[in-house]
Amino acid sequence: MQRPSVIVISALTLATIALGITAYKSPSEQRKGQAMNEQREAVSRAPGEREPTPGVKDLTIKVVYDNNPYAKGLETAWGFSALITGTEKTILFDTGGNGQLLLDNMKKLAVDPNRVDVVVLSHIHGDHTGGLGSFLRTNANVTVYLPISFPKRFKENVQSCGAKVVEVKEPVKICENVHSTGQMGKWIKEHSLMIRTKAGLIVMTGCAHPGIVNIVNKTKETVKDDILLVMGGFHLEWATKSKIEKIISAFKQWHVQYVGPCHCSGHKARSLFEKHYGKNYIKIGVGKSINLRDLQ
Numbered sequence: 001m002q003r004p005s006v007i008v009i010s011a012l013t014l015a016t017i018a019l020g021i022t023a024y025k026s027p028s029e030q031r032k033g034q035a036m037n038e039q040r041e042a043v044s045r046a047p048g049e050r051e052p053t054p055g056v057k058d059l060t061i062k063v064v065y066d067n068n069p070y071a072k073g074l075e076t077a078w079g080f081s082a083l084i085t086g087t088e089k090t091i092l093f094d095t096g097g098n099g100q101l102l103l104d105n106m107k108k109l110a111v112d113p114n115r116v117d118v119v120v121l122s123h124i125h126g127d128h129t130g131g132l133g134s135f136l137r138t139n140a141n142v143t144v145y146l147p148i149s150f151p152k153r154f155k156e157n158v159q160s161c162g163a164k165v166v167e168v169k170e171p172v173k174i175c176e177n178v179h180s181t182g183q184m185g186k187w188i189k190e191h192s193l194m195i196r197t198k199a200g201l202i203v204m205t206g207c208a209h210p211g212i213v214n215i216v217n218k219t220k221e222t223v224k225d226d227i228l229l230v231m232g233g234f235h236l237e238w239a240t241k242s243k244i245e246k247i248i249s250a251f252k253q254w255h256v257q258y259v260g261p262c263h264c265s266g267h268k269a270r271s272l273f274e275k276h277y278g279k280n281y282i283k284i285g286v287g288k289s290i291n292l293r294d295l296q
Ligand SMILES: [Zn+2]
Pocket: 123, 125, 207, 209
């Protein structure tokens, strides 16, 4: 039997064009990039006119699965999933641990699974991938972005449902203004999401196994932009108070404006972030909706 082909995007090229990454460019890519930029400027701008601010103008993030409660009537369970709308493609980031619960919560939140174009799986753990099977039985007309290190069997199962698979190794463009950090981590490989908005960058993590500081550092290296919000699982459940405070001071040094630790961040880290961030701390749980307008 012919093995279904797996699409591997030329990640660096796409990310380079879209994000203006200066690292990792070969001289020919630099020349090409320069030529493209000049061409784009010539098309879109009159001489002397300011460059338009890049980034999404309107955006909503709806947390559809989390172990922390927020909205009444929704089930909590260990895991994480969030729906991103307002971007060029509607994206489901992670799928929680239980497919039925994911679909039930989506229904209660009036989210139609068929609206989703892209599913991003942050890492292999069941509390992030467990809902995928049920989701694909409802809507297989999606592209699933997953770390290249996922088992071959997993990728083939996704394809056999009718979905496309994109293996992520390096930073890659998912759609306009949305990129993956590329696969990170030594033991548990994970990638995170970077969303460019007109107000700055939003970073979304699944479990942050490669380390939340390493992840934010990578986003700073990849996208030269201010960080508006870091949200998702920070994986600090067992971290000491002093370690968490060091992380918070790193966030402050980077001028991260808003934080929304949830899932595996742990109670201690959540309350310390809340203490240090005050009104810029976003309490996240299942059913929480964040709009870009709320972050300015
Ligand atoms: Zn995990």
